[in-house]
Amino acid sequence: xxxxxxxxxxxxxxxxxxxxxxxxxxxxxxxxxxxxxxxxxxxxxxxxxxxxxxxxxxxxxxxxxxxxxxxxxxxxxxxxxxxxxxxxxxxxxxxxxxxxxxxxxxxxxxxxxxxxxxxxxxxxxxxxxxxxxxxxxxxxxxxxxxxxxxxxxxxxxxxxxxxxxxxxxxxxxxxxxxxx
Numbered sequence: 001x002x003x004x005x006x007x008x009x010x011x012x013x014x015x016x017x018x019x020x021x022x023x024x025x026x027x028x029x030x031x032x033x034x035x036x037x038x039x040x041x042x043x044x045x046x047x048x049x050x051x052x053x054x055x056x057x058x059x060x061x062x063x064x065x066x067x068x069x070x071x072x073x074x075x076x077x078x079x080x081x082x083x084x085x086x087x088x089x090x091x092x093x094x095x096x097x098x099x100x101x102x103x104x105x106x107x108x109x110x111x112x113x114x115x116x117x118x119x120x121x122x123x124x125x126x127x128x129x130x131x132x133x134x135x136x137x138x139x140x141x142x143x144x145x146x147x148x149x150x151x152x153x154x155x156x157x158x159x160x161x162x163x164x165x166x167x168x169x170x171x172x173x174x175x176x177x178x179x180x
Contacts, residue, residue, distance in 0.1 A: 053094050056106035060122050061089050063108045067123045068130075080130050087156035088126045093119075096147040096177060113147045115167050125150050134158045148174030 065079065072078050080088070094105035097119055101111050110118040120128075128150070134140060138158040142151055145165035151174070154161045165171035 051094070051103050051105075053092065053106065057089060057093070060093075060106040060108055061085070064088065064123045064126050067108070068127070071127070075127070075131065077130060080126055083135070083157050084126060084130045084153075087129065087153045088122065090156055091149065091152045093122065093149060095180075096149040096152070113170070115170050117146050117167070117170060119147045119149050125153055129153055129157070145174045146170060148178045151178060 068075075068077065068079050079085075094102040097105045097111050097113060104111060106122070108122050110121050113119050132138075132140070132154075134154070134157055136157065136159060139160040140154050140158050140162070142154065142161060142163040145151060145163040147170070148163070151161050151163040155178075163174070165174060
């Protein structure tokens with residue numbers, strides 16, 4: 001029951017983060033505030049509403065693990081290899097999304113990054129990386145850098161990553177992120 005309600009509040013939070021506005025009646029304001037506080041706590045926010053990115057990343061990895069089990073019939077793999085799991089868990093996805101969407105960075109879904117593009121769902125990034133069967137001697141060419149998240153994950157595993165992006169704005173932002 002809490003999970004379903006939390007999902008509804010997450011959608012409201014996403015709507016608000018994208019610039020929407022919400023109105024509550026004065027009568028229900030106390031209940032809404034209490035519910036929102038409880039739900040924000042459940043999603044890794046502290047008293048100052050600062051996301052606990054480590055806890056959120058751990059939850060994301062649990063979801064990716066569950067998703068790998070669900071698709072094993074199609075992929076022939078029960079789990080991520082150790083190098084891929086380590087890489088996905090080490091890359092700080094919140095640094096690859098717009099600041100106003102950072103509270104949602106570790107949700108197992110795509111997010112808009114601007115220019116009509118999205119950052120891929122973490123499970124899809126992990127699965128694509130797993131299916132590449134790369135190792136420390138590999139070189140990878142990525143077409144479509146986007147935010148740079150996939151390139152950052154690959155860079156934790158392989159020797160070299162070459163990534164190209166047709167959109168100048170996205171390429172510049174990704175380049176700056178990846179240099180850090």
